[in-house]
Amino acid sequence: AAGVIQSPRHLIKEKRETATLKCYPIPRHDTVYWYQQGPGQDPQFLISFYEKMQSDKGSIPDRFSAQQFSDYHSELNMSSLELGDSALYFCASSLGDNHEAFFGQGTRLTVV
């Protein structure tokens, strides 16, 4: 069965650069969530979208922005990267609310 696809799987950027992470949800899923997981930490909710509209916002820095496109894929844009942004970034998708969320394999971002 198709799963959540994230690209790239690994990304190395320098401080102050920008990065774009992409997420392709499971077909027919209308809700996308983004999470950040630092080394040894638990996943932290960043932002979510339902039917291409932002549905909730968590601890997402102002330097980050995200959107969901007409084909339901989502992109997380990160600017002025800092060393502390180095983390695993997970995308998840679900069908509507209160349904199980399926997570991708994550993008490992390293800022040097």
Next chain:
Amino acid sequence: DAKTTQPNSMESNEEEPVHLPCNHSTISGTDYIHWYRQLPSQGPEYVIHGLTSNVNNRMASLAIAEDRKSSTLILHRATLRDAAVYYCIRASGGYNKLIFGAGTRLAVHP
């Protein structure tokens, strides 16, 4: 604020049942209780969720206290593959936002 409390770690032997507790004493009437687990180097994986009644699926059972202030995830026969961090999560409102707290790291011994 995850608003759930779980033991930091638990251990089990292979093929034995495992009961993973979770306290959520401030839960509201509309909050669902979700359980996810995260294997090393992987994204979180859905295990089970419920509202008031006990729930069973192919992976586990979820026992919810009558007052809903606590719940227990039951793995009926632990396998080595079940070694993971287990997260008990309250999901309030629509759109299934999941706030992860500090989960329980389960070790399974052969």
